[in-house]
Amino acid sequence: MPRYFFDTDNHTHDGDNEGTDLADDDEARVQAIIFAGDYLRDHPGIVSAGNRFSVSVRDARDTILLTVVVTVEDPREPGE
Incomplete structure (x- = not known):
């Protein structure tokens, strides 16, 4: 089984050094959305x-x- 790594970023990059074994790229996409x-x-x-x-x-x-x-847009904020 291939291993996939899920890195997060919210002003700070947090790399996944462990990874997760998943069946394929499609399962990795689904797991990223769930995560x-x-x-x-x-x-x-x-x-x-x-x-x-x-x-x-x-x-x-x-x-x-x-x-x-994931982004949040506030239509009330100028310049957006």
């Missing part, structure tokens, strides 16, 4: 207007396969 949702549920204050939270998935060769990005 992002779970993390935001537990830490809802980390994303505010103009900021972003991301989860990048990389393979064992350190190739980034996809990135899940």
